[in-house]
Amino acid sequence: MLSLSDLPAPFMVGGIKVWPCASRPGFQWFIAHEGRPLYFKSRAEAVLFAKDAQSMHDPEGLCD
Secondary structure (H helix, E strand, O other): OOOHHHOOOEEEOOEEEEEEEEOOOOEEEEEOOOEEEEOOOOOOHEEEEEEEHHHOOOOOOOHH
């Protein structure tokens, strides 16, 4: 039996919130960034995008 603790939960990557996505087949995660929706097939893909998007504010321009 599936419990609430088994369901994906939103989480933060720095200042960007990553949400689980059930409305788009083939996509598991969603980020609203700069006023537009972005969909990702994996958690790792969403996390990498969030880190890269925030690296613009890093003096070295790197995602950590």
